[in-house]
Amino acid sequence: MADRLVVFEATIASAWNVQGEAPGLSSAPNAVSREGSVTAFWLGPRSWLVLGKSPGEATAAFDVSASRVAYTLSGSHAATVLNKHCPLDFHPSAFPPATCAQSLFGQVNALYYRHAAAEAITIFVARSFARDVAHHLDASAAQYGAEWAAPRPFVAD
């Protein structure tokens, strides 16, 4: 476990809640569809969070670009830190790379995304809770010598 735990805010330029019929987006629970710079997270039946540009063909699309704040944790302790607040099993056999799941972070609703590079996980929370969530992430990650890196745009890889 020599690799370093790094935490940073993954900035979101454009985000849409897409509902109804949305060609090209997977309806499988917890699926994540990736195409170019667009990433779509399954949120529920006929509902997705799409990062990147708005998909024009969907029945309904709501601009939620500023609704969520995301933090990416990378390093072998990423799941350990999140598991101090989240009951999900982050083992790759239970939470495969490039899938998402919704759960809690403490008492706050959160969307988790396991990056295609398996050791990185991004957590999305509502903006008003972001400072609280960052506080808990910081306190929990400190014992592993975590380093906060400068914010950078979210990428799904």
Place this chain on the structure above:
Amino acid sequence: MTQPFRLAQGGAVDRARPLAFTFDGARFEGYAGDTLASALLANGVHLVARSFKYHRPRGIYTAGAEEPNALVQLGMGARSEPNVRATTLELFDGLSAESQNRWPSLRFDAGALNDAFSPLMPAGFYYKTFMWPATPRGWLRYEHLIRRMAGMGRAASEPDPDAYEHQYAHCDVLVVGGGPAGIEAARFAAQAGRRVILCDEGPPSGRDIADVTLLSRTTAFGIYDDLMVGALERVTDHLASPPEREPRRRLWKIRAREVVLATGAIERGIAYAGNDRPGTMLAGAAKTYLERYAVRPGSRAVVFTNNDSAYAAAQALMSAGVDVAAVVDARPEGEAARRCGLRVIASSAIVNANGRLRVSSVDVAPLDGGRARCIDCDLVCVSGGFNPAVHLWSQARGTLRYDERLAAFLPDACPLPVRIVGAAAGELDAVRALWSVRSKGKRFVDLMNDVTADDVALAAREGYTAVEHLKRYTTLGMGPDQGKTSGVVGLALLAEARGVSIPDVGTTTFRPPYTPVTLGAVPGSEQGAHLAPTRRSAMHDWHAERGARFVTAGLWLRPHSYPRAGESEDDAANREARNVRANVGVVDVSTLGKIEIAGRDAAAFLNRIYVNTIDSLATGRCRYGVMLRDDGMVLDDGTVTRLGPSHYLLTTTTVNAVKVMQHIEYLLQVVWPELAVFATSVTEQWAAAAISGPRARDVVAALVDIDVSNAAFPFLAVASCRAASLPARLFRMSYSGELAYELHVRADRGRELWEAIVKAGEPFGLMPYGTEAMGTLRIEKGHIVVGPEADGRTTADDLGLGKLVSGAKWCVGKPLLARPALTEAGRWQLVGLTALDGAPMPRAAKLVADPARATPNPMLGHVTSWCYSPNLEKWIALALLADGRRRHGETLWAVSPLAGARVRVKVGPSCFIDPEGARLRG
């Protein structure tokens, strides 16, 4: 010489690392690898505690978590911790511990008088003795005294300075217990490719098992639903100076597909007179102290047993140079006795132990009643057999069966995927059941709670024949040790007294926790300011930098007011409210709930959920709306904006945002799935500021790139625009009753917008205002709030909003509005009150006609919201009053019996300022 009882070699202690510690102020030395108990024994200290009830001198009885005697107070000040088991407390340099439950000192304890008066204090004595006076208050006084006399250590009174945390973990197989059976199980499961966690309460052994996650210093204390296992890890307790960033303790919540219990077995004692003298310990504990800690627990020992296991302890004592005076075996002479080469007194028992602060001799007599002989000794090692540690097994609803050969309850069957292995499964030596020895004097069953064999017999005589009653009446097994060494002995004695078999008596319920769990670990990191999460708007830091006082609204923190230097919060709020009516103010309304609705049937859907007509709303316009619950009561109020042909924005009150979203989702998913309507919460997407006051238009005009003249942008107009070059939505709506606008921008640009507003408003006397001034303004204007006025019992008509309810269409809640009780006379209706005689309005007052009338004084209504109006310069209130609208002009009394206040009030319309609405339309 230090550590006179330490062996020259052997054991798992590190003689190269001496550690200094103090006990009751005296300085001692031990070694790394010691527990406090083993280090004390190495220094020849056996007297370590006074007992709970009789304050009898007590020594170290076990070498593990089952310890009933050696509880100490650890540390000082805020970090002081009571009832720490010396037998599991790892020694560290500088450790400082004190004995408990004694005054003035451990050797001379005034409380020991209790022992002399013990005939007056049998089991349950407090139920019989403290009967007078027969009032609850009398008992409370006694309880206070008893608490002081009894009790264990003292909890720290300062706030806990340490950090705690939770940790979730998942595995295929969780193994509890790191003994040989546990290690074997873990290795086997890991080799089969399973994800394995092994937790053990002891320090790490230093040996890894391939592909197994090892949790040391971690006690699995409970099994919960679906094999969620709770475990407490002592992260830093063994360190002299804990690292700052580590939590002190970590509460594990381990979700396992299968659990393997390798929890071992706990030795038990035998009840004979004086079996609690310091220098008495379980035979297995003596062996542990010799072999693991290289400590001689005495110089001259008598071993008392009813099974073969104690012979190994006797041999170990002899090899370490302890003079084993005799092995007293309750059984006839057998193979072990013949082979051991020790003096064995067969078919006999210790009937009495002598000595005060340390055992000095024991009286041994044949079990069939021959003459006793006295044997000098300073150590008595007892083994009454073993109880498999079935606590977690039972919590997992595993059943138990009584085994005569082992005289113990063994695990039988479990409905959950829980296995039990090793000693915990009953791999143990056979036992000749011997629970107590007939003799005079106190024969202790439960050392921790001072329950004797006679107490058990007394309980049975007095009719407490059920094991659960025995437990509660005598407190047997109710101490922090949960009766680990005493429970089965107690119920065996109850069986004897009742003349029934042990399985007929049964066991008490095994409940979590197995060992005490630090309270701080239960909330983990969610304590203090983080007990619940806090929501902050995009402008939060600006408010804080300007000295705002905050109040909570749901989880949100909102500015209450912005006091200036030397200004009280009330004065600040009054200044802010006055300034809105005189000039202009800005308030952060980001917290209001916001929901976007889209889809072909959006207008039809909104028509069904609001009392008023929505489908007539034009694009670019907004409207006030009220929603009802199914029962016709007001659910929420807010605004509806038509953003596009089939695109709407709803606002809700701050506290009802989630409830309204749930209401909408329920209706769309369950009631009308055929409607093509989609909804999403955009509360978090938008930061919002409301600008109100006669100069509001000047401020807004300076900010936005559209024409905001009254003709171009009238009341209830909505438009997209740029505000201070930010993409924004501009609304002309008013909550204060003044000319007012709302600006919404992306939440991450909220602070930029706010600062631009403050700057643009400067020439016009703009001040920020908080929720207190906002409340004053809305009371002056007679606007209702969900909670005080719309309290779940009021209809739209009660609140003066009856005209909003469209007669032309159906909506949720409307059918039940026709119920007779909602239409008949006498309903409580919204009115305004003005305090007469200049007196302040009492808080939460009720309305009566005559305050002098004897109680119960008929209540005509109650005050819902009240304030000092800085604009009217008098106290005003909103109230719900029976037939209120017909009582305008009447004088009533607002009384608060709690505050002892009463004020004459005049009833009038709920709107105090500009009832025609000229200001907001101007």
